Amino acid sequence: MGDQITKDPASFISHLELDQPDKTFLDSNELIINMGPQHPATHGVLRVILKLDGEKVLGTECVIGYLHRGVEKIAEHRTYTMFNPYVDRMDYVAAVSNGLGYCEAVEKLLNVQAPPRANYIRVILTELNRLASHQLWLGTHALDIGAMTPLFYTFRDREEILKIFEKYCGARLTTHAFRIGGCLYETYDGFEQDVKKFIDGLPSKIDEYEELLTTNRIWVERTKGVGKISASDCVALGVTGPVLRASGVKWDLRKAQPYAAYSEFDFDIPIGQSGDTYDRYLVRMEEMRQSLRIIRQAVERIPEGPIMAKVPKVMKPPVGEIYHSIEAPKGELGYFIVSDGSTQPYRIRVRPPSFVNLQALDLMVRGQLVADVIAVIGTLDIVLGEVDR
Amino acid sequence: MPEETKSPTPPGGQPHAAAPAKPAGPATIPWDSPTVARLKSQYGSGVQESVTYLGQNYFVLDASVTAEALRILRDEEQFDYCVDITATHNPTREKQFELIWILYSFARNERIRVKTDIADGDSFPSSVSIWPAANWLEREVFDMFGIKFDGHPDMKRILLPEGWKGHPLRKDYGIIQQDQEWVQINLGIESGQ
Amino acid sequence: MLDYITSYLSSNTTPGQAGNVFWALVYIMIVFGGVSVAVMAMNWLERKALAHFQIRLGPMRVGPHGLLQPIADAIKLLTKEDIVPSEADKFVFWLAPLIILCASFTVYIVVPFGPTHAITDLNIGILFMLGVSSLSVLGVVMAGWASNSHYPLIGALRSSAQMISYEVAMGLAVVSAILMTSLNSTGTGTLSMIGIVQAQQSQQMWFLFKFFPLGFIAFGIFAIAMVAETNRAPFDLPEAESELTAGFHTEYSGLRWSLFMLGEYAAMIAVSSIAVTLWVGGWMRPFPNWLTGETWDLVFSLTPGFLFLGLALIAFIGVARMPKHPYFRVQTIGLAGFGAVLGLIGLVLFAPPVRDRIQDIFWFCAKVAVFMYLYIWYRATFPRYRFDQLMRVGWKALLPVAIGVLILTAILGVVF
Numbered sequence: 001m002g003d004q005i006t007k008d009p010a011s012f013i014s015h016l017e018l019d020q021p022d023k024t025f026l027d028s029n030e031l032i033i034n035m036g037p038q039h040p041a042t043h044g045v046l047r048v049i050l051k052l053d054g055e056k057v058l059g060t061e062c063v064i065g066y067l068h069r070g071v072e073k074i075a076e077h078r079t080y081t082m083f084n085p086y087v088d089r090m091d092y093v094a095a096v097s098n099g100l101g102y103c104e105a106v107e108k109l110l111n112v113q114a115p116p117r118a119n120y121i122r123v124i125l126t127e128l129n130r131l132a133s134h135q136l137w138l139g140t141h142a143l144d145i146g147a148m149t150p151l152f153y154t155f156r157d158r159e160e161i162l163k164i165f166e167k168y169c170g171a172r173l174t175t176h177a178f179r180i181g182g183c184l185y186e187t188y189d190g191f192e193q194d195v196k197k198f199i200d201g202l203p204s205k206i207d208e209y210e211e212l213l214t215t216n217r218i219w220v221e222r223t224k225g226v227g228k229i230s231a232s233d234c235v236a237l238g239v240t241g242p243v244l245r246a247s248g249v250k251w252d253l254r255k256a257q258p259y260a261a262y263s264e265f266d267f268d269i270p271i272g273q274s275g276d277t278y279d280r281y282l283v284r285m286e287e288m289r290q291s292l293r294i295i296r297q298a299v300e301r302i303p304e305g306p307i308m309a310k311v312p313k314v315m316k317p318p319v320g321e322i323y324h325s326i327e328a329p330k331g332e333l334g335y336f337i338v339s340d341g342s343t344q345p346y347r348i349r350v351r352p353p354s355f356v357n358l359q360a361l362d363l364m365v366r367g368q369l370v371a372d373v374i375a376v377i378g379t380l381d382i383v384l385g386e387v388d389r
Numbered sequence: 390m391p392e393e394t395k396s397p398t399p400p401g402g403q404p405h406a407a408a409p410a411k412p413a414g415p416a417t418i419p420w421d422s423p424t425v426a427r428l429k430s431q432y433g434s435g436v437q438e439s440v441t442y443l444g445q446n447y448f449v450l451d452a453s454v455t456a457e458a459l460r461i462l463r464d465e466e467q468f469d470y471c472v473d474i475t476a477t478h479n480p481t482r483e484k485q486f487e488l489i490w491i492l493y494s495f496a497r498n499e500r501i502r503v504k505t506d507i508a509d510g511d512s513f514p515s516s517v518s519i520w521p522a523a524n525w526l527e528r529e530v531f532d533m534f535g536i537k538f539d540g541h542p543d544m545k546r547i548l549l550p551e552g553w554k555g556h557p558l559r560k561d562y563g564i565i566q567q568d569q570e571w572v573q574i575n576l577g578i579e580s581g582q
Numbered sequence: 583m584l585d586y587i588t589s590y591l592s593s594n595t596t597p598g599q600a601g602n603v604f605w606a607l608v609y610i611m612i613v614f615g616g617v618s619v620a621v622m623a624m625n626w627l628e629r630k631a632l633a634h635f636q637i638r639l640g641p642m643r644v645g646p647h648g649l650l651q652p653i654a655d656a657i658k659l660l661t662k663e664d665i666v667p668s669e670a671d672k673f674v675f676w677l678a679p680l681i682i683l684c685a686s687f688t689v690y691i692v693v694p695f696g697p698t699h700a701i702t703d704l705n706i707g708i709l710f711m712l713g714v715s716s717l718s719v720l721g722v723v724m725a726g727w728a729s730n731s732h733y734p735l736i737g738a739l740r741s742s743a744q745m746i747s748y749e750v751a752m753g754l755a756v757v758s759a760i761l762m763t764s765l766n767s768t769g770t771g772t773l774s775m776i777g778i779v780q781a782q783q784s785q786q787m788w789f790l791f792k793f794f795p796l797g798f799i800a801f802g803i804f805a806i807a808m809v810a811e812t813n814r815a816p817f818d819l820p821e822a823e824s825e826l827t828a829g830f831h832t833e834y835s836g837l838r839w840s841l842f843m844l845g846e847y848a849a850m851i852a853v854s855s856i857a858v859t860l861w862v863g864g865w866m867r868p869f870p871n872w873l874t875g876e877t878w879d880l881v882f883s884l885t886p887g888f889l890f891l892g893l894a895l896i897a898f899i900g901v902a903r904m905p906k907h908p909y910f911r912v913q914t915i916g917l918a919g920f921g922a923v924l925g926l927i928g929l930v931l932f933a934p935p936v937r938d939r940i941q942d943i944f945w946f947c948a949k950v951a952v953f954m955y956l957y958i959w960y961r962a963t964f965p966r967y968r969f970d971q972l973m974r975v976g977w978k979a980l981l982p983v984a985i986g987v988l989i990l991t992a993i994l995g996v997v998f
Binding site for chain 3: 147148213
């Protein structure tokens with residue numbers, strides 16, 4: 001790390017002459033195609049303008065903001081506790097992680113520590129959510145590439161996780177599972193059994209997905225060598241998460257700067273070598289297995305005790321600011337909170353992993369074919385709710 | 390009961406003076422490290438503060454030295470990963486905007502913040518040549534606060550539509566305010582909201 | 583009247599060869615009707631099988647277990663608004679599906695369901711089939727062109743490029759099989775479909791196993807090429823939704839689109855028939871030479887009856903498992919009726935005169951049905967090939983192998 005960036009950074013940005021009239025495609029070599037906000041494969045309202053030479057992509061430009069809801073502005077007009085549910089709606093696929101990051105950030109600001117039992121519950125739910133997010137990713141990514149069946153298998157298994165969430169906090173998707181200072185709800189009777197049953201059954205299911213895809217020749221041809229990004233480019237572009245790990249950088253915030261009881265668990269960080277789509281696929285599959293490891297250890301060793309720290313009812317953090325980030329399934333999710341001593345935050349900035357990862361799209365699809373653009377968008381695992389906030 | 394009609398006195402009507410004194414909160418501790426030392430030797434008074442709060446280190450630099458300092462931080466101090474670039478708006482201060490860079494070094498597993506204050510209407514040199522990650526991050530700062538970055542290849546709005554007027558995260562922008570003209574023209578909503 | 587029928591049925595040529603117009607027309611109606619019913623059944627099977635692969639149930643409501651779903655789909659498509667793009671070339675737009683349909687259906691006149699059970703037997707049968715089915719490429723290009731929109735045109739060009747590329751490999755694989763027909767005592771081969779199966783019969787081996795593994799490889803090449811030829815998964819990039827271009831039939835709706843669908847499924851059945859005829863022994867029952875004798879003949883001739891009785895049994899099990907709720911009464915009765923019809927057919931198929939005649943047709947249809955199931959299985963399992971990879975497979979992988987197989991078959995044919 002720390003080696004010079006070899007490319008001129010300005011070349012990462014494509015300059016599309018969009019004011020040039022669109023010539024009919026039979027005349028010119030270059031064609032500008034719009035993958036509009038509504039498209040079956042862009043996972044949300046993402047607009048990608050492609051400049052093509054025949055089938056080859058010369059440049060792309062992403063137009064985002066269709067899902068911008070002004071979450072950061074809203075935060076300035078809500079109290080810390082009131083803002084908690086808003087946070088789930090950003091990366092709505094991995095809502096529990098969002099909540100974890102926010103609650104931990106505010107706890108740091110308030111200088112309170114969540115009790116150990118709360119930390120264990122948080123870890124279990126967050127890792128279950130990581131599994132759910134990766135399963136959704138796998139299903140939709142495979143569907144974009146043409147394999148229809150893994151979608152149904154992963155959604156069937158994801159149902160089990162969502163059932164556990166529903167039993168725990170009443171919601172499947174936007175869970176609002178944690179509170180500032182710990183967890184509000186105690187684990188329900190049978191929580192450990194449910195989780196154990198689930199994690200005992202999952203490895204064979206992950207093997208099923210792998211059987212369908214990993215050695216499938218067509219899958220390998222569609223994903224190997226597609227969307228390559230080198231480690232230095234990843235670091236320069238600020239890309240984190242499985243994308244960074246697949247390029248060979250062994251970095252995971254759960255190990256580098258542990259939070260919420262992760263330091264007590266034993267797990268590995270999978271890395272890839274070539275930074276292409278196939279490696280990202282393998283990294284995420286292995287991450288699923290490692291999550292199972294963490295959950296197993298957590299469920300076995302979950303301590304007794306209180307689940308909520310002593311937090312004042314009216315939260316007025318002292319004047320100051322804090323940045324806290326966690327390893328969300330998509331990458332580094334950070335919260336930068338500025339407090340002015342009142343009950344409402346002065347500024348909350350959410351550092352969304354999908355937003356920063358999406359910048360890398362242009363670099364990753366240069367010179368590839370149109371069909372690969374969809375594969376690469378799928379492999380970046382973006383959620384528009386997080387990109388746009 | 391008569392007590393309920395009173396507004397914000399604490400329950401029981403006891404004034405705060407009788408409550409025990411609150412324990413002192415976390416304090417800001419001055420921060421010294423080889424990085425700080427290098428920057429201080431280079432810029433002297435340009436480094437206005439270097440502080441640790443709640444275990445997180447940050448400097449506040451003068452606007453004139455920040456661009457170079459960021460480059461030094463990347464090149465010599467190995468802060469090769471630009472985590473975030475953001476800003477806050479404080480209309481009560483003389484220099485209203487505070488730009489914040491959050492940087493991380495893989496080699497050292499260290500995260501720092503670099504802050505600088507600029508006045509309303511000022512622009513700032515872009516960090517895109519230092520970290521390409523800054524591209525969209527600076528566009529968002531421009532979109533939300535109106536701070537332009539010189540030398541940015543593509544300085545235009547990113548989240549809001551292109552013709553939008555106003556910069557929402559400024560404190561003088563209302564919570565339900567919208568660019569009514571844009572809404573009327575583009576969305577066809579007569580009330581503009 | 584009955585004598586006329588029975589006397590005809592014991593004839594020993596196809597009506598086309600005998601010049602018997604009346605019977606040829608009867609056969610044509612039976613075959614075309616059968617293909618249409620088969621297409622409807624294939625539609626149902628595809629939805630059900632695909633759903634079961636994806637751990638869901640598929641259509642369950644329209645008839646018992648969705649059996650009437652194809653009819654519902656047909657009614658829906660027929661009653662849809664007929665949209666023709668305003669700038670489209672109207673004549674070409676109208677003509678394109680017709681060309682595809684005619685090309686796909688015309689090939690059935692040489693498909694051999696038995697030694698005399700075909701509409702006719704041209705002595706260039708296989709050439710006729712390959713040639714006429716290639717005409718559907720014309721229909722595809724016409725459809726893309728007439729839509730006057732560049733996405734369908736790109737899709738049509740891709741589709742036609744794909745079809746043409748894989749025809750080369752298909753053709754070479756077919757030539758290998760034809761070469762094998764000449765490996766008999768007189769050294770003369772034949773292009774006639776019936777002749778090819780009879781060659782397999784006289785050489786006492788399915789061409790699949792001839793000069794093992796050459797026959798197998800040739801069969802494999804044909805099997806892959808035929809999937810690409812009919813634009814089915816994993817070679818369905820020109821038709822896929824999540825790719826940028828949406829295929830040549832984007833602008834078609836309602837009846838016109840259903841004609842494309844019909845043409846596609848009919849083409850699938852047609853190329854499967856070619857594969858069955860050339861390699862898998864056509865209408866011959868399994869193991870005609872290993873398991874010989876009266877008893878084995880009897881066992882195999884009882885199989886169709888047992889199959890239908892088995893299906894009837896499954897239908898009755900389904901009836902027993904239906905929820906006992908008044909809303910389901912109609913479906914339960916429907917399913918029971920369907921089961922009864924199947925059982926009746928099974929019983930009819932036990933009768934000796936029927937048994938003997940139906941043998942060939944049954945085994946042919948059973949083999950084609952296996953291929954149809956494979957088509958659906960491929961669609962459920964494989965991701966899609968990217969277009970350049972698809973072309974690479976066709977030209978750089980299949981074609982050299984096909985040429986190699988052809989040369990080796992020729993050499994071995996001379997040697998042995």
